Amino acid sequence: MDAATIALVVVPLLLLQLGLMLFALYDLFQEDRRVRGDKIIWALVIAFANVIGPLIYFFVGRDDSRGVETGGVSAAPSASIAGILATWPTLSESTDAAVATTGLTKRYGGIVALDHLTLTVPSGSIFGFLGPNGAGKTTTLRLLTGLATATAGTGTVAGVRIGGTGGELARNIGYLDQDPRFYGWMRGRELLNLVGELHGLHGAALRQRVGEVLEIVGMTEAAHRRIGGYSGGMRQRLGIGQALINQPRVLFLDEPVSSLDPEGRRDVLEIISRLRGTATVFMSTHILNDVERVCDRVAILNLGHLVVEGPIDELLDRYAQPIYELEPEPQQPGSIERLAGVLRGQAWAREVRTMPDTVRVFVNDPSVAGPAILPLVISSGVNLVRYERARPSLEDVFLRLVAESGPPIAPPVEIPVTGLDGRGHR
Amino acid sequence: MMGFRVLLIKELREQIRTNRLVAVAAVFVLFGIIGPLTDRYMKVLFDAIGSESVGMTFQVPPPSLAGASAQILKNLSQFGIICALLLAMGSVAWEKERGTAGMIMTKPASRAAFLAAKLVAISINLGVAVILGCGVAYVYVVLLYPEAFPIGGYVAMCVLLWWTLVIFAAITMLGSTVTRSAIAAAGIGLVTLLVVGIVGALPVIGPYMPSSLPASDLVLGKDPGWFLGPLLFNIALVPALFGVTWLAFRHQEL
Numbered sequence: 241m242d243a244a245t246i247a248l249v250v251v252p253l254l255l256l257q258l259g260l261m262l263f264a265l266y267d268l269f270q271e272d273r274r275v276r277g278d279k280i281i282w283a284l285v286i287a288f289a290n291v292i293g294p295l296i297y298f299f300v301g302r303d304d305s306r307g308v309e310t311g312g313v314s315a316a317p318s319a320s321i322a323g324i325l326a327t328w329p330t331l332s333e334s335t336d337a338a339v340a341t342t343g344l345t346k347r348y349g350g351i352v353a354l355d356h357l358t359l360t361v362p363s364g365s366i367f368g369f370l371g372p373n374g375a376g377k378t379t380t381l382r383l384l385t386g387l388a389t390a391t392a393g394t395g396t397v398a399g400v401r402i403g404g405t406g407g408e409l410a411r412n413i414g415y416l417d418q419d420p421r422f423y424g425w426m427r428g429r430e431l432l433n434l435v436g437e438l439h440g441l442h443g444a445a446l447r448q449r450v451g452e453v454l455e456i457v458g459m460t461e462a463a464h465r466r467i468g469g470y471s472g473g474m475r476q477r478l479g480i481g482q483a484l485i486n487q488p489r490v491l492f493l494d495e496p497v498s499s500l501d502p503e504g505r506r507d508v509l510e511i512i513s514r515l516r517g518t519a520t521v522f523m524s525t526h527i528l529n530d531v532e533r534v535c536d537r538v539a540i541l542n543l544g545h546l547v548v549e550g551p552i553d554e555l556l557d558r559y560a561q562p563i564y565e566l567e568p569e570p571q572q573p574g575s576i577e578r579l580a581g582v583l584r585g586q587a588w589a590r591e592v593r594t595m596p597d598t599v600r601v602f603v604n605d606p607s608v609a610g611p612a613i614l615p616l617v618i619s620s621g622v623n624l625v626r627y628e629r630a631r632p633s634l635e636d637v638f639l640r641l642v643a644e645s646g647p648p649i650a651p652p653v654e655i656p657v658t659g660l661d662g663r664g665h666r
Numbered sequence: 667m668m669g670f671r672v673l674l675i676k677e678l679r680e681q682i683r684t685n686r687l688v689a690v691a692a693v694f695v696l697f698g699i700i701g702p703l704t705d706r707y708m709k710v711l712f713d714a715i716g717s718e719s720v721g722m723t724f725q726v727p728p729p730s731l732a733g734a735s736a737q738i739l740k741n742l743s744q745f746g747i748i749c750a751l752l753l754a755m756g757s758v759a760w761e762k763e764r765g766t767a768g769m770i771m772t773k774p775a776s777r778a779a780f781l782a783a784k785l786v787a788i789s790i791n792l793g794v795a796v797i798l799g800c801g802v803a804y805v806y807v808v809l810l811y812p813e814a815f816p817i818g819g820y821v822a823m824c825v826l827l828w829w830t831l832v833i834f835a836a837i838t839m840l841g842s843t844v845t846r847s848a849i850a851a852a853g854i855g856l857v858t859l860l861v862v863g864i865v866g867a868l869p870v871i872g873p874y875m876p877s878s879l880p881a882s883d884l885v886l887g888k889d890p891g892w893f894l895g896p897l898l899f900n901i902a903l904v905p906a907l908f909g910v911t912w913l914a915f916r917h918q919e920l
Contacts, residue, residue: 252699260692267685291693292748298689299752300848385772388919405771405920406668415772421765423676425683437672438773482769 261286264294267302272469274303303424303468321514324452328487330517331364338363338490338520339384341395346379346388353379355544356393361537363489366516368535368552369524372642376544377524378418381494384522385415398489398520411439414483414519418494420475424468428459428478431467432485439486449485457481458507472499480508491515493523497530509534528635538634540641547645552634559641560632561590562606564613566599567626575622582620586612600630602640669775670783677787687791690749694799697745701738702806705729731811735823735885738803742796742827743877750792750831751855754838756848757784758915763846768920778912785832785839785908792831800824816887823885829900830876834859836907843915874899 264286268279275282275297282301286293339361346354354376361367371377382388384397386405395402398412422431432450441449454460457477462470470478476499483491496512497505513534515521525531531538532552539549548555568575579599584592588609591602603609606629617624681687709726727733758781761767770780800820808814815823834855841854866875873896880890 253696253703256692256696256699260689260696263685263688263692291696291745295689295693295749295752298685299756302684382919387768387771389917406774406776410772410774413772415769417765417768419765420769422769423680423766425680434672434676435773438669438770438775440774 257291260291260294264297268297274468275301276303277301318510318514321456321511324456325514325518327452328518331489331519336363336399337361337396338365339367339395339397339522341384341393343393344380344383344390344395345392346376346383347391352544354383357541357544357546359539359546359549361520361522363520364517365537366512366521366535367523368531368538369522369541370526370528370531370538370638371524371541372526374543375541377541378494379544380541381415381492381522381524385413385492386410411486412489414486414488414491416476416479416483416491416493416496418498418524420479422467422475422478422482424466426467427464428467428470428474428481429454429463431478432463432481435482436485441485449487453481453484456484456511473501473504476500476508477504480511488519491519491521493521495525496523497525497527505530528633528638532634540638540645542642542645545645547641555637556632556634559637561602561604561636561640562609563630563632563636564601564603564609565626565628565630566601566613566617566624567597568599569623569625570597572622578620579617579622582616583613586616588612602636667776667779667782669773670779673770673775673779673783674786677783678790681787681791686753687794690753690791690795691798693745693749694742694795695802697741698738698799698801698803699806701741701803702734702810704741705733705737706810729811731807731813731815732882732886734807734811735815735882738800739823739827739881739885742799742803743830746792746796746799746827746831747834747855747859749795750788750835751838751852753788753791754784754835755842755852755855757788757839758842759846759848759851762918762920771920777915781839781843781908781911781915785836785904788835788839789828789832792835793828796824796828796831800827815885819884819887823881826879826881826884829904830879833876833900833903833907836904836911840907840911840914843911843918876900876903 265283267273268275268282268286273279282297285301286297289296337360339359341357341359344354344357344359345352357376357380369377369380379388383390384395384402386402386409389403397409400409400412402409426434429450432453433446436446436449451460454463457480459474459477459481462474467475467478476496480493480496483493493512497508500508509530512521512523523531523535535552537549537551538555540547548559550558566579568579576594576597576599580592580594583589583599583601586609588603588605589601590604593600593602601609601613610629614627617627706729709728712726758767761770767780771777800823804815804820837858838851838855841851842848845851845854862875862877866872866877872878873893875896879896879900880893883890
């Protein structure tokens with residue numbers, strides 16, 4: 241072989257192989273590149289499994305996500321969010337239910353994840369869907385969004401019959417998964433563009449909507465970055481953004497604040513709160529303080545059964561037991577146990593809970609318990625620094641109803657819809 | 667198919683941004699070069715080594731267009747099928763695992779469009795790679811041999827090669843949809859490859875296998891005989907596989 245032939249034969253081959261290998265190695269050893277497994281192992285695969293090594297690396301080893309970049313999140317001023325949402329369509333006066341289910345049931349083999357759920361969510365409400373882990377909250381959301389198919393029962397969302405994905409249902413809803421994951425190679429703005437285009441937005445209208453949504457979720461600065469580098473909180477914000485892009489009539493949020501820091505939680509709750517009048521929000525969560533802050537109605541689910549449903553105030557009035565809190569003076573060893581022991585023996589004391597420095601007494605009849613507590617405290621020889629009748633919280637109601645419901649037998653309690661402004665979409 | 671155009675653009679962008687297009691194209695170009703080179707210089711190489719020195723006699727045929735086309739087809743189809751399996755194995759399974767399929771399916775996009783966009787994007791990726799790989803192979807044949815393949819036959823061979831790869835991608839995508847596991851999907855693709863190889867040797871149904879399509883005759887300008895039936899069968903195979911994939915995916919919970 242002459243020199244020209246050797247050059248023709250060998251040089252392009254070597255250059256190609258070397259180029260492919262170096263390209264793969266360069267990609268692998270970028271500081272923020274994540275791979276499945278160990279980088280050193282992949283380097284060996286790339287270097288020694290000739291040609292196929294880089295190929296396998298690009299298809300199997302490479303993870304689209306990158307090391308987490310922080311920053312780029314800034315909460316939009318409330319006035320700015322309010323200004324944007326003021327330009328969005330509002331829900332018009334209507335008595336139509338945003339979500340209505342009848343006997344909705346989901347079984348996985350022998351396991352009943354959701355058992356005959358009959359529920360009506362008034363249009364315009366911010367609806368908290370509560371329940372302990374495994375209660376069936378996510379199953380319900382998946383049924384309502386069409387991602388799962390009911391074993392029995394029916395339902396409508398925004399007047400559209402559920403069952404199956406795409407189509408009319410998808411045009412009317414927004415959905416945020418509890419662990420939102422997106423395409424790591426995309427940038428935040430690109431994802432919103434993709435979702436917007438699927439909803440039929442184009443050109444200036446798309447650009448405007450994406451800009452508005454980024455502003456609402458406080459992601460304008462981070463929008464040009466790859467999603468693979470987003471923190472959990474940033475993904476959650478972007479997830480809310482993609483769910484809002486079509487100005488949905490019903491917004492389904494599965495644990496929307498679970499992975500957020502306190503500041504992010506506050507911002508997201510602010511956004512949810514401001515959506516009142518623009519969309520019906522159906523959010524599942526077990527952070528009861530958040531529910532009390534933003535929701536006007538709740539449903540409590542346990543073991544797949546609806547335990548109770550209604551406006552928060554009415555639930556508190558109906559189910560919250562009167563509570564007395566007693567805080568002994570410090571430096572009294574055993575005072576908590578002594579107090580609890582005395583109170584537990586009383587017929588009017590439904591439950592006595594001890595905290596590190598407080599005793600909480602749930603009573604059946606405050607007119608009997610009120611006058612009786614202090615004499616009992618005096619007779620026990622414990623000095624108090626505080627004694628008060630506390631306001632029962634949603635958490636108290638939740639814990640009581642979930643504990644009582646166990647495997648429920650009784651039908652769910654219906655609370656009449658009062659004091660709500662039923663609204664449909666304009 | 668609702669949302670097909672938008673999803674296809676997304677899939678194509680993904681092929682580019684994740685370097686899959688570049689990686690597959692590089693492999694095809696590499697083996698497109700190696701094919702004619704192997705045939706042209708194999709004999710020279712063995713003569714240079716000297717077969718007597720190792721006590722063995724090698725019978726290496728002299729370089730020819732037939733030998734070059736066999737090498738090109740063998741190299742590109744073998745590594746092409748590996749690329750097709752790698753491209754399709756995680757196409758649906760990984761999206762379901764990551765939850766992105768669920769996210770897309772709550773938008774106005776049909777499941778058929780979701781699947782079709784993937785299959786078309788993979789086919790385009792393989793098509794680009796086949797054009798580059800076959801193109802560079804043709805250039806090397808022109809440079810190394812006194813005559814070249816008839817252009818029409820060569821193009822027909824490239825098209826058949828591409829369609830064979832698309833068939834394997836469609837089989838693997840079906841596996842990716844049914845099994846929910848990328849590894850299992852690749853396994854289904856490999857088993858199919860094995861089965862196609864075995865069945866291809868059988869009478870009557872053998873000629874209908876993708877591997878039995880007369881690409882090597884077409885490239886040399888020979889009369890391949892009657893192959894309309896097998897050709898139509900293989901053309902129909904991809905829509906049929908897509909239909910089965912859609913049926914499997916249609917009611918799947920995400």
